[in-house]
Amino acid sequence: MSDTQEKAYQVLARKYRPETFVDLVGQDAMVRTLKNAFAADRIAQAFIMTGIRGTGKTTTARIIAKGLNCVGPDGTGGPTTEPCGKCDQCVSIMEGRHVDVMEMDAASRTGVGDIREIIDSVHYRAASARYKIYIIDEVHMLSTSAFNALLKTLEEPPSHVKFIFATTEIRKVPVTVLSRCQRFDLRRIEPEVMLALLRRIAGAEGANITDDALALITRAAEGSARDATSLLDQAISHGAGETTAEQVRAMLGLADRGRVLDLFDLIMKGDAAAALTEVAGQYADGADPMAVLRDLAEITHWISVIKITPQAADDPTTPPDERARGLDMAERLPMRVLSRMWQMLLKAIEEVGLAPNAMMAAEMAIIRLTHVADLPDPETLIKRLQSQPSPGPMPGGAPAGGGGTVHGSVMRAPSAPMRGPLMNGAGQVMALAAQEPVYATFEAVIELIRARRDMKLLYEVEEGLRLVRYSPGRIEFEPSPTAASDLAARLGQSLQGWTGQRWGVSVVAAGGAPTIAEVRNEGKRKAEAEAMANPLVMAVMAAFPGAKIAEIRSAEDLVQAAAVEALPEVEDEWDPFEDD
Secondary structure, three states: OHHHHHHHOOOHHHHOOOOOOOOOOOOHHHHHHHHHHHHOOOOOOEEEEEOOOOOOHHHHHHHHHHHHHOOOOOOOOOOOOOOOOOOHHHHHHHOOOOOOEEEEEOOOOOOHHHHHHHHHHOOOOOOOOOOEEEEEEOHHHOOHHHHHHHHHHHHOOOOOEEEEEEEOOHHHOOHHHHOOOEEEEOOOOOHHHHHHHHHHHHHHHOOEEOHHHHHHHHHHHOOOHHHHHHHHHHHHHHHOOEEOHHHHHHHHOOOOHHHHHHHHHHHHHOOHHHHHHHHHHHHHOOOOHHHHHHHHHHHHHHHHHHHHOHHHHOOOOOOHHHHHHHHHHHHHOOHHHHHHHHHHHHHHHHHHHHOOOHHHHHHHHHHHHHHHHOOOOHHHHHHHHHOOOOOOEOOOOOEOOOOOEEEOOEEEOOOOOOOOOOEOOOOOEOOOOOOOOOOOOHHHHHHHHHHOOOHHHHHHHHHHEEEEEEEOOEEEEEEOOOOOOOHHHHHHHHHHHHHOOOOEEEEOOOOOOOOHHHHHHHHHHHHHHHHHOOHHHHHHHHHOOOOOOOOOOOHHHHHHHHHHHOOOOOOOOOOOOOOO
8 A cells, every 4th residue: 555655655756856868958968978978988986976966976877777787678788878778777766675776875884894894895796797886975074084995995896886976065185086087077057958847857746837827936046956756846836727927936035037127126126114014015025134135135146247237137937027127227227226225135134134023124124225325336436526617716715615625525614613703882893812820711711611521501601691791800791582581690700709709790771792602603503604605515415315515514623533542652662672
């Protein structure tokens, strides 16, 4: 009963496993070499097959084993590249029960003891076959000692012994082993060949599956025939009738390729709201956030490639409408934007893998991508700024923009002084003498308040005191509309307590100069206005909509800041090797 059931169902990857070199698809160069070698009787003593999973390494090894030992239906045949598949040798090798064809999995038998069994048995002739053949799968898993133990036998094996190795990690195989083998690199199967293989298998199984669904399977298989046939087997069962691309996409957990292209287009347009709505819709339909970002990265790579080589768009796995959209995007989007998109997506994929909530991380990545989508790259911005006419001199010899400088995206211009110059009631400017007595000016009073760290009083004086007249020990001012009613009394008391002298502070109705805060704000507004009139600043503002002037500093301020931040000079240290 169990034997009948086992024969009744066999997975497609095993059922349609190639039995001859004719059935082996996508490896024409290797097949041609082996056919010529068999025809000329120049069969190597050892072969090593390398390639990705599912390209036919072990299958090729079995075909070679059958070809070496096939005797034909009449029992008189010799080594051939077209084994009959009917003689006892072919049947037993195909069923994996031939006594002279020994397969060993190096992943589970890695030690010297396992190789010693082979070394001890090679001296005995084959029991029933022409050659004794050792097939070692995943040979790179052998230990260094096991490889060393095999070298002598591998270099000079008996004439009746052949070795066939298979590996996916050819770089892990010692050079001393590679030099003793004839190497064949099995290629990924091309999409056209893979599609034809899947159509043939689907037709033989009587399965109704659309070409778009086969294209999705081909793309997901990444050149592996075993992966493709296994996915086809699953898709046929999933479809239960006609299998469509939507069903295969749902089976693979992929987002709709057309919707991913829509999402990519929305990101490139900088439409964050629509992009978030689209990714939320895909998530609701079952798409994995990580898969969506990977699809975006794949599309970014695809568009970048067809921008350089438009012929790459002629991929048979790509539907015509997707091909047209891809060519259109490649023509519109600059390469620097695509490169930036690729780098940000790589970072986003890493973040989604680490985040506790993948969807939240994906949404944050989409927001970042849409935010920078319409920003110019640095080279374009520099060219745009350089194309602007240089600013002309302002009246009075000062350069446009108030003599400030532009550093990156932060505009700097001379700032208004925080304290002064103040004017007396007659409208005359009160200049500071080089050597003044203490508190000879109102600025000295301000410095006293600051030194005493009375920030509340300092703020009220700067905001509410419009100076009319000042002399040491006497202050007359007009209060601003926001001034505190008891400002004069508290100012007088504080100054008397700090100086030990009596101060007369009186209030008048009019005639006061602007407050310190008003002078400072007016200077800042004037500096900002002059900076905004600078053509370079205007170009930066146009390139970065919504940007604001963060700080304005004069050249003198920059020099002072650099002097403060500069490292102090260090005296020459004593060198013990320096001669006196």
